[in-house]
Amino acid sequence: MSVNKAKLTETDIITKFIMPAIKNAGWDDMTQIRQEVKLRDGKVIVRGQLGVRKTVKSADIVLYHKPSMPLAVIEAKANKHEVGKGMQQGLDYARLLDVPFIFASNGDGFIFHDKTHGVTNSLGIAETHHLETEIRLEDFPTPQQLWTKYCIWKGYTQAQLPIINQEYHDDGTGKHPRYYQLQAINKTVEAISSGKDRVLLVMATGTGKTYTAFQIIWRLWKSRAKKRILFLADRNILVDQTRINDFQPFGTSMTKVTGRTVDPAFEIHLALYQALTGPEESQKAFKQVDPDFFDLIIIDECHRGSAADDSAWREILEYFSSAAQVGLTATPKETDEVSNSDYFGDPAYSYSLKEGIEDGFLAPYKVVRVDIDVDLQGWRPTKGQIDNNGEVIEDRIYNQKDFDRTMVIDERTQLVAETITNYLKRTDPMAKTIVFCNDIDHADRMRRAIANLNPEQMAKNEKYVMKITGDDEIGKGQLDNFINPKKAYPVIATTSELMTTGVDAKTCKLVVLDQNIQSMTKFKQIIGRGTRIDDRYGKLWFTILDFKKATELFADERFDGTPEKVIKVTPADIEDQGIDIDAANDDLDNGAAENQGDHQNDEPDTNQNDTINDPKGDASLDEKWDEGEWTDDEPRKINKYRVSGVTVSKVAERVQYYDSDGKLVTESFKDYTRKTMAKQFSSLDEFVKRWNESDRKQAVIDELALEGIIWSALEEEVGKDMDPFDMICHVVYDQPPLTRAERVNNVQKRNYFTKYSATAQAVLQNLLVKYADVGVQEIENMQVLKVAPFTEYGNLSEIVKKGFGGKQEYEQAISELEAQIYQIHQQTA
Template identity: 30%
Template sequence: MAEKEAKARIKINKLLEDAGWRFFDTDKGKATIKLESSIKMDDLGEDFENSKNGFIDFLLVDENQNPVLVLEAKKESLNPLVGKEQARNYAKSQKVKFVILSNGTLHYLWNIETGNPEQIQVFPTLESIKQYYEFNPDPNKLVSEEVNADYVVLTQLPNYKQIPEFQDEQKKKDLIFNLNLRFLRYYQVEAIQAVQKAVSEGKKRFLLEMATGTGKTLTSAAIIKLFYRTGNARRVLFLVDRLELEEQARKDFTNYLKNDLTTVVYKEKRNDWRKAEIVVTTIQSLMVNNKYKKLFSPTDFDLIISDESHRLLGGGNSRALFEYFLGYKLGLTATPKDYLKHLDTENIEDPRELERRMLLDTYTTFGCESGIPTYRYTLVDGAKDGYLRQPIVVDARTDVTTKLLSEQGYGVMVTVATSEQEDVLEEVKYKQNHFERKFFSDETNRVFCKTFIENGLKDPITGEFGKSLVFAVSQNHAAKLAQLLNEYAHQYFPGKYQSDFAVQVTSNVQNSQQMTVDYSNDKLLGFSNFAKGNEVLESYKTSKARVCVTVGMMTTGWDCPNILNLALMRPIFSPTEFIQIKGRGTRVHTFEHKFKNELGEQETISIDKQTFKLFDFFATCEYFEEKYQYDQVLKLPKNFEQGDDFPIVDDNTLKPKRDGYEYKENDKIATWNEQQVDFTGMKVDRMFFQQFEEKVKTDEELKQLMEAGDVEVATARAKEKYDNKPEEYFDLEKLRRSLKIDRKIGWRELLELIYFGNQIKGKDDLLSDEFEKFISTNNVADINDLQGLRYFFYAYITDPSVREIIDQQDFTELYHNPTFNVEDFNRVPDEMKSKLPYYVKTYVPLNKFLSA
């Protein structure tokens, strides 16, 4: 492969300039980069080949020309850590404590007074280094800090012990509830103490494995207070993976810590986030075009917390972002690694294999390669302690799902060819993962919904159907199920609902995020009037909508403790997803209703949630070898009437539905319009994107969605409204050519270009970005020939023939390969010959590099 990469000096110069350092005096101020007086930059060579020993020391100064940082720059073939003692001596002579070691590709920031060099992806700014000088953490203070159950309450209400109501046991409970005081449970204190112990052992990474509903956010708040109070963190970054979780985290941290710390959502405070001590953001909002490198310096945060870390850090992009920042790293996960017991790690076809990789990477990221987290509190622990509820699992399988779940699958005979003599038949076999994708059955969906409504738990106050979540295969499937549930509600509860018993909550539904909030707050589609006419119960506040039908939303980080029923009307193959879904029902809750009796005295009905039902229509619990005892197994009627969606194996006249719809009537052309394209229309090849941009910018619906951050919904709507529709006939291929992009692009990239100005990168730039992520998340400190490693990385991604040779280990073919030959392969360290392909297959989206 031809060497087109910029050399070390050019790269380092650009890194310095990107971070705001100046080689010359400008109108912004004096130069902040100095060389020895006898050295001229242009004489050094592009790779410092003309410098003595192949490296040079830069002295970086502040606006008053005071030294603040030493940069030791080496040629690319030298490891940046080589000769670091010389850099230390030079730094000491200049009375600075920070050193950057770089060869243009690998970079380290080193505080010579307190620790070891830490890998960075960009150079720090002057402002961030100045703040770092003022920051003098003391781990010993953190380790010795006393943490008790009232650690957070002492921030919420410092004098709580002096309040008279708190001395009265009768009134104490009401006081705690009304003021939302959050005392730590014993296991939360133990988790914090485990972090303290890890710090005492010199560790900077921690992983808390705590079951859904056990208060990971409250535990995080206490840890944030611990780091801030002891002077070991100036600012904290809290990363979430969904937009709706940003605001929820902000509210929680504000409630817990507002008397000491300010919490902001980054997108709402883009210009003054530095005034806050806690910054909350989605990881996705920072990853577009590596935006985080422009917005933040590696030293801006001293504690980075990854909520639901098994999801957040499951890809190379997010891992690179996470590793970008220096400081302590805390991961939170509800998914136990032990959940993947008996996994066939040799069988790549096992649908749990990718999940296993993701979990193992999560544990490795936080220094827990052995699979033992810093602290663990399981669902079983929570249930034993009374903090969580276990479900009643309802294993309900229909005739159809039983066949889909079988090894043989559901077989359908299809006519594939016809002649005068005979028909040629072929059997098509469907499995559970084909349900509502290739195999459709309205009757099965009807049985699911009928069974669910007839057997679901009821609200213990009014007897109304309990608040529930139903998980569907797709958005179309969700729409079908919501309609069926509303039809049955009309039948079973006449006059109580007006097609508002069940509501679809998926990303393509406008305001779906607000729907999740309203459902949690018991006011989705208004308040229930189920008990209307009952003087005691009609004022009971609960949501009018009783069932939310969703696909991927409401699975993680969303709290609604009064959920009584969960229904899996789709198969699930991800243990992480399954345990998160199940966690929506495990939280404890007290159903409570206050009312005045006939004497005008206030009374309270209070009933604790004892359990919840998990309707399992696809043997998901069995699939994951669930340990729960099935308290109830419903046997569904076997002889229900078959509909058109039930092909009979020996009836060759019925064809399996492949696209979800079987049209049986005649068809014809209804209208005809023929128009000659004149010469001006040929300008489309040059002006096509501008036309599209003008159209999209004036689309109020898309504008509102993008401004609200609903990028996924906007993407779906843009594709629906504009993909190859008459008049303009916009499509991705024409738009790509108009933009002169040398790879396939997506609708989301186009919207982010138009609304956010995020440039769509070409193939070369993407490759460079992906390689940076690779070396930032893998230890390459001992590799001398990074250029050779880069060639291997590029070739493996872009050339299918190279991938096939490497994957099949048919290395003799490299002798004839024009892209990547034997000599190139021999430059790659042995460890990387297997590690790099594994990384690419796991983390790099190869479809991005497909040629147009």
Template identity: 35%
Template sequence: MAYSESDTRSKLIDPSIKDSGWLESNIVREYYFTDGRKLIGGKRGKRYFVDYMLTYKNTNLAIIEAKSESKDPLDGLQQSINYAQRLKIDFVYTTNGHKIYEHSLLEGKGQFIENYPTPDELFERKYRKVTPKAKDVITHPFYIEGMMKPRFYQQIAVQKTIEAIAGNKDRMLLTLATGTGKTYIAFQIAYRLFQSKWNRDNADRRPKILFLADRNVLKDQSMNTFNPLEKDCIEINGKIIKKRGGKVPTAGNIFFAIYQSIAENKNRMIDITEEESEDDVTAYYKQYPPNFFDLIIIDECHRGSANDESSWRDILNHFGSAVHLGLTATPKRDDNGDTYKYFGEPIYEYSLKDGINDGFLTPYKVKRIQTNIDEYRFDPNDIITGELDKQIVELEQFEKQVVIPKRTELIAKTILQNMNTMDKTIVFCVNQKHALDMKVAIDKFKTIKDNNYCVRVTSDEGDIGRDFLEMFQNNDRDIPTILTSSKMLTTGVDAKNVRNVVLTAPIKSMTEFKQIIGRGTRVFEGKDFFTIMDFVGATNLFYDPKWDGEDEPIEKTPRPPKGKGIEGDEGGPPTEPPEVEAPTNEKVTIDIKGKKLKVINIETTYVGMDGVPLKTEDYLELLIGVLGKFYNDEDGLREIWSNPSNRKDLLNKLKEMNIDESQLDDLKVIFEAQNSDIYDILTHISFNLDIKTRSERVFAVEHSEFIEKHHNEKAKEFIEFILERYKKDGVKELDEDKLGKLVDLSGLGSVREVANNFGGIPKMRDEYFELQREIYR
């Protein structure tokens, strides 16, 4: 009798692996590398794993696909190759315990072999062209603390970077979606280089590393991530430099700065805060010799580091002999192509779609909300303060040139209506003034009395805003619940429990759009998805084929000459980059008199497994196809839906297919049937039947023989109470486990007392089920 797969592993495959010199410490069995896509109700989709992972000298070298003794050893080869490509592993083995097939991804072909190669043999095949010093750098271990280990893609990003640095590559780019832990990756890179004493001079010393950010909040978060190397970390900022008599700190190994703290500001309008004079601007980075740093890590590098006119570029030019590593969450687009030209093609990419499907990022749905004032046409009855250039005001002009206070209030009210009261929410506004107006409007309609329920967080708020942001990011606090902002929160805000991202400002840049959406993607316990509320059509960018497509190859620009910089003035540094708002003519304010402002359409969009959002008609088509698996006609659906147990089973199966009750409820909005049952929506989209309201269904029951057959008045009263609850709150009131609660709410007595009116508890339960069959008859 042939061995099962588990017996084949233990009795045939394990001994064969160990005969080739692989120790138990080199073998990882059932290596799970994804968490499974997040589903509704705290559930997860399929997790992917490989049967064996072979590791040696802290590098992943091969995977083994195990089959039972009776199966063809080549079964599962293609799947294993696919996994190896994702895991960036060069060697795949498939076996049934007797035959071993080796496939090399380096050569693109394979062959049957007698024995597994030894660890040293496989390591040399992978790194045969690498110098001994480079091998030493490559093989240093990750920093592991407790259960906190790098995820598979983080391991790959770190390993690829270490290998590139060890191979003397001097410019590198990592492109990973927001929320996937780029700063943690940067820390692991620094840690391994630090432990291996890598440096540009090949001297016996630890490297000097500069971590550059463009916002204090990003720099501070990064320093927290680097905490295990705390004694070697130094912050560079204006206060520290002034305390040192204008001299920059040099005693340390890992330096953190925002570029405004050390750069020469050529464009003062952009880089100087209002409190600073021209004499306060200097280029402190020039106090460091050009070869002082071995590695410069540029966080959110798409924000200007590669732009020839930027202050970042001056810093990189000065430290031209260092390795430059850029971190970004945005693939190449028209508006950040210069970043890719400077750094070259990414050495590793991990997309938003991958992060969601692997379960490391939260899925989302989109509510595109349209109002009847998305375009304003001149009305002589309105009160207009100022002069309109044109008789028609388009969406992108609102708040920049034209302010309609009633429009702001309509949006504020709609935000509150479309969110759970205590769900953490970020509202992105046109500018700082708009963010303040939106905060005031939300305060007007909120139901929570706390003064800090909604707060503005912009650069003008200074320390107060940063304190509010810190409280918002604290997952144990409910207040503040809503932040209004403009540009300040587009990057680096690590708030895991954000449930709503609201867009009230037109966005033309795919780069900025991806950054903003990233505010909601972080995973948090109990957070199954987040919602993007779009009032300005910004999510049209979803339908750009570049959303998660392949990037065009880019020719890399030559590295600037070593040590060449630009002379600058001395003085004090700026502290935080202000939110720059282009000067405009005086705004026109319009008080609309004769027209009632209202929401005219909410289109809900769901994101499929391929990362492409499904429009309403696409979603309905998907839903009809799914529903067809469970019933063939209306009678089949009625039989399921009118029985609480069957109904719950159907809803659970739909959840597993990523269709939850909140999505079904959204269909009511689409069909303008908020007072109807989900059952009626399903019969409408499946069989084109008319949609009835719950009131109509209750009316039919009340005028049927069902109630009159009960001669006990208390029994009738309880049935009528259930019908009223259903009419008011919907089908959830008819769940199987709701009967006891309904008795308590009715005020008609204890469960036993009410049940006696029906002839006992079993009889009351039977009538509860029969009532539901009557409702859906």
């Protein structure tokens, strides 16, 4: 019996026609064919305290040479569509997977898009064929045909193939690298197998750089292209997290370098820079082995100390210069003094925060900007005024840059702590929160202020708020508990530098900025503390509470674009330009001290917190030294005044959201709904037509919800007694709003129920009441007939059969009821 293709679903077309054609061409169903490949997670839309994921489509079929090597995308459509209908969709998936072959089909044949059409074949002859051609089902290419074309397109040599063909590590759970991770892995393996020895990968915080590094090492190590590997980081937590988590499959082949000893018995070495080198020759443990001992080095967070030419850490990389070296960073450093690209070359692959948010792999953010009057207007002491310590305060205007750096106003600290506390009480008092302060002294005072404002929480657990800084062993000891989603405490961490990077706090929902931040590198790192998503714990988005205008950096084109580039200046230049010479000198001093480690901020007057002294000396430098980042034998002293009794108040507080263009916008949910609807429906008539033609109104409601229209958020702005249909008509198309009660009243006036039996009339009248109370979903859910008051008329099947004559008649009656409810708009559409 012949099959009528026109009546088959898309799934039937795939099953009956497309899959048989692929398998007949020799593709292995188990290892080379994957169906319904989900490439994105779906962007999270946030408004108010609600977040919802947009739905994303999956690629119908992806063909692989091996699991690590996708080759082709096949996009299917039902037969009622033209054969090439799915091509544009397929091209989008192919771009993500970086594959050259795309097939579109409706079951009659294939449209074949071939990006290799201009390559030279193995005989050195340029192949000439069309970019897109139509082929029969029985002419689908074999795996070898596509692989041969692919290798020519890529320019692989025979020597590369054993390395290229090495699989990534499969943990048996069905987990595959995400599309961008696979691209980063493949491009790095390709580059190194072709002889390139310096590779830079730029991947936003939270996108799995360490997992990507593991898979790169695994493939190069297993193929024996690289036999001894060094993974370099500059913080203990980075090394330990890596060893315990992503690198665990290396097992007994792996060791952490401790005690300044490099053990040649192991092949995979994880090390802190500080364990391998130091200012004294006796501390240079890396020289225990020959320069060719390592043939692959992975440098984590390479934007930090190792990028500088005069860094002592650079000597490790230069000693092992014959090794292939891969730099990993979320924030590549580009200044006149420090450049990742000068050393590693241009990135082999980049995946930005914006891309991560759009794909749904990273959490979007909303920003709450709080302006404080003394920050905006400045504060000046009275003549001869003394501070709390009895010191005469230098007479000048102190502004936002000064507060908690050279001038402490206790009431300002209190106001910030109150704002944080009130926000958490209003939203979720147990939401993991990081408060970034200017220095350790500031972090200490902020911890105390928040603790005093939360006596009931502190009574439950004194670790509710903790200072986690480099000088505090108890606080540092709680860092693992803070980042562990299973541990409730600590809830709030006050810090200055320690938690700016390398802290994988997946459930951090609030990032508070009360620190002067002008360095783009540092800003990106701090924002990265909140960008991880954890669906299991309901972490889909996060809030940035900004007291220091730091989020103005979001508007800087460098935020998600090219790395910063600054002009190198001398103290004389700075003086001529009227720039704060003290702050500039602090930066220059720290730059000279960088041979011990991290110096994230090379710009003049950008990091106001590097040289602030608490009573014990320079707090921030103390912290950095504890972390093995840098030191200075004689840190410069800066006077810090502390005053009380100043009247401080909030001038303004505004909420901004991350929009589809990656910009921060101050918009209501009504504005967002208008923009979203404009993309879906060009006019009111088109929307009304779609609504009225839909068998189930709930289907339209669900579709719009999946586009990010959060009905509960819209109800808060517009009104809770309004139907979704009326909310859209009113908000988007400026129609007069009707409440559900008004619609019910209009239906009852028409008295159209008389054509039904007494039972059916009673059921329909009660359904109208349900509609007025809850909405259209109650009418469309047949299960509502199982509860009171409907049970008075019998069970579900009795009501449907006796009252209406059967299921089909009942469904027809519901359609007519909905038509009556929305009749006014049917007439005007």
